[in-house]
Amino acid sequence: KPDRLTIKEKLRHKLGIGRFEHTLGVAYTSSCLAMRYGCNPEDAELGGLLHDCAKQYDNSTLLKKSLKYELPVSEAERQNPSLLHAKLGAYLAQHKYDVQNPEILDAIRYHTTGRPAMTLLEKIIYVADYMEPRRFKAPNLEKIRCLAFVDLDRAVYEIMSDTLDYLKEMPDCIDETTQEACAYYQALFEKN
Ligand code: DGI
Numbered sequence: 001k002p003d004r005l006t007i008k009e010k011l012r013h014k015l016g017i018g019r020f021e022h023t024l025g026v027a028y029t030s031s032c033l034a035m036r037y038g039c040n041p042e043d044a045e046l047g048g049l050l051h052d053c054a055k056q057y058d059n060s061t062l063l064k065k066s067l068k069y070e071l072p073v074s075e076a077e078r079q080n081p082s083l084l085h086a087k088l089g090a091y092l093a094q095h096k097y098d099v100q101n102p103e104i105l106d107a108i109r110y111h112t113t114g115r116p117a118m119t120l121l122e123k124i125i126y127v128a129d130y131m132e133p134r135r136f137k138a139p140n141l142e143k144i145r146c147l148a149f150v151d152l153d154r155a156v157y158e159i160m161s162d163t164l165d166y167l168k169e170m171p172d173c174i175d176e177t178t179q180e181a182c183a184y185y186q187a188l189f190e191k192n
């Protein structure tokens, strides 16, 4: 059984202090959003705690481990292996931290790119990652911090738009899952 305190202790040693603080921020923020939207707050907290559990690895280690564990590596991930911390994180959450809930694992797997028709837990972790109290320098932070508690889908859409704007400078490195996710949420809000 995954034990939250043991996981925290492990992460505190594995991640640098800044990344550990970010991780706690995402865990608490995810838990708050879960309370707001009727999702299990403990699942959300656990997903938040582990979402960046592979973030300390450098690019060559991320690639090496992903190949070793036979994870699918997209063209964008090959060019920009830091993206792989999400997929590898989901793998490690399952095999090293003993998280078996597939919804939590998917929330970790898709926390960087998002994906079309995300589950409630996926949206919560995705948004919490962007808005947690230790995060600064992201566009529209204040707006998104408020919006997240009013309209979660809209917050997902706004974060994706800002991310896509930022990535437009380097179109080759946009992952196909990011692209599909953006197209999906764009269509959702153009209809309404
Ligand atoms: O791990 P964190 O820094 O907490 O946050 P994250 O895992 O959400 O990563 C955010 C970064 O990932 C942000 O700078 C935008 C970038 N990103 C998101 N989708 C893509 C992407 N980068 C590339 N190259 N391609 C993508 O599709």
Ligand code: FE
Binding pocket: 051, 052, 055, 085, 086, 111, 112
């Ligand atoms: Fe991340």
Ligand code: FE
Binding pocket: 111, 112, 126, 129, 130
């Ligand atoms: Fe994110």
Ligand code: FE
Binding pocket: 022, 026, 051, 052, 129
């Ligand atoms: Fe993060």
